[in-house]
Amino acid sequence: MSQRPRAAIASTGRYSPARVMTNAELSEIVDTSDEWIYTRTGIRERRIAADGEGAADMAERASRRALDQAGLTPSDVDLILVSTATPDRLLPSTACDLQALLGANDAGAYDFATACSGFVYGLAIAEGHIVAGHARNVLVVATEKMSAIVDWTDRATCVLFGDGAGAAVIRPADDERGILSSYMKSDGRLADLLYRPSGGARTPFDVAVLGERGHLVKMTGREIFKSAVRSMCEAADAALQRAGVTADEIDLLVPHQANIRIIEATARYADIPMDKVYVNVDRFGNMSSASIPVALDEVREQGLAGPGSVILMVAFGAGLTWAASVVRL
Numbered sequence: 470m471s472q473r474p475r476a477a478i479a480s481t482g483r484y485s486p487a488r489v490m491t492n493a494e495l496s497e498i499v500d501t502s503d504e505w506i507y508t509r510t511g512i513r514e515r516r517i518a519a520d521g522e523g524a525a526d527m528a529e530r531a532s533r534r535a536l537d538q539a540g541l542t543p544s545d546v547d548l549i550l551v552s553t554a555t556p557d558r559l560l561p562s563t564a565c566d567l568q569a570l571l572g573a574n575d576a577g578a579y580d581f582a583t584a585c586s587g588f589v590y591g592l593a594i595a596e597g598h599i600v601a602g603h604a605r606n607v608l609v610v611a612t613e614k615m616s617a618i619v620d621w622t623d624r625a626t627c628v629l630f631g632d633g634a635g636a637a638v639i640r641p642a643d644d645e646r647g648i649l650s651s652y653m654k655s656d657g658r659l660a661d662l663l664y665r666p667s668g669g670a671r672t673p674f675d676v677a678v679l680g681e682r683g684h685l686v687k688m689t690g691r692e693i694f695k696s697a698v699r700s701m702c703e704a705a706d707a708a709l710q711r712a713g714v715t716a717d718e719i720d721l722l723v724p725h726q727a728n729i730r731i732i733e734a735t736a737r738y739a740d741i742p743m744d745k746v747y748v749n750v751d752r753f754g755n756m757s758s759a760s761i762p763v764a765l766d767e768v769r770e771q772g773l774a775g776p777g778s779v780i781l782m783v784a785f786g787a788g789l790t791w792a793a794s795v796v797r798l
């Protein structure tokens with residue numbers, strides 16, 4: 470095992486909006502069915518944020534739980550890193566809005582945009598700041614209000630996503646626990662497989678954008694599916710190899726929750742049986758980067774993994790980006 474300085478996950482927290490939207494309800498909005506959605510994706514229902522409830526609000530709820538679990542107060546936080554594909558405002562960052570809500574006035578704060586891979590990227594980013602000595606208590610938060618950016622007239626995408634937030638406190642590791650490896654990749658040539666075409670600086674939001682629904686998510690599902698399986702398998706291999714850990718030493722795989730078929734294909738490839746794979750896509754759909762930290766918090770709460778357990782996290786998303794991490798909890 471490497472003796473380099475490391476960072477560890479000290480605690481986790483999550484928040485799910487109260488509103489549950491079932492597949493049956495969706496079938497009243499678009500031409501779909503519970504049978505189609507469940508068979509193709511494994512999703513039964515998802516959570517939808519309330520009107521006026523934003524990414525920073527959800528992030529605050531998840532963050533307060535993670536801070537409580539770590540025995541910290543907001544003023545102990547040195548750095549806030551927020552992963553979101555759904556910032557409340559384009560300026561300033563959601564991280565700064567979260568900082569204000571928390572009253573974490575001694576922290577630095579910034580957003581980063583790696584879509585569904587965000588939490589796994591965030592662990593590596595936090596570790597970098599900790600090992601470099603920039604910060605000791607880093608809050609990594611993934612918060613996604615996907616319901617605000619999906620096209621509710623497009624049945625091929627709107628059935629897949631849900632809202633939620635997950636958080637973790639990352640601190641210097643003082644024993645065997647900690648992040649054992651990280652792997653991050655991306656391929657910007659494939660950006661247009663999953664994207665929001667306009668509404669940013671190149672094509673600012675206007676009436677034409679609104680008419681074309683160009684500010685909403687467009688996705689080429691089949692191609693994304695193939696890329697997801699390929700890249701999640703590559704990332705799992707690389708993270709295991711970098712950690713010097715074999716698949717049978719993994720206590721639990723906590724994958725990005727986009728589609729049960731992608732999860733099963735990744736587990737099969739990584740040679741990890743499904744009884745060692747955590748799945749909650751049935752209850753939450755794809756919460757983009759919030760999927761993994763929400764799953765991780767459930768895992769810890771249910772005692773499925775605890776201090777000393779070795780877990781593998783693997784994610785994939787728009788960018789395209791993909792990432793994996795092996796962590797001893």
Ligand code: UT7
Pocket residue numbers: 500501502505506509510585624625626628688690691692693694697727728755757785786787
């Ligand atoms: O975090 C990454 C985010 N993105 C993803 O993870 C997406 C990855 N891709 C997928 O999960 C799958 O490609 C989907 C679940 C999106 C689609 O499953 P698929 O097996 O690849 O179906 P398809 O796109 O090839 O569509 C099959 C049929 C089409 O009809 P025709 O052309 O065969 O008549 C679609 O129009 O299913 C139709 N269809 C639907 N039918 C009922 C597409 N969406 C729906 C729907 N309900 N919601």
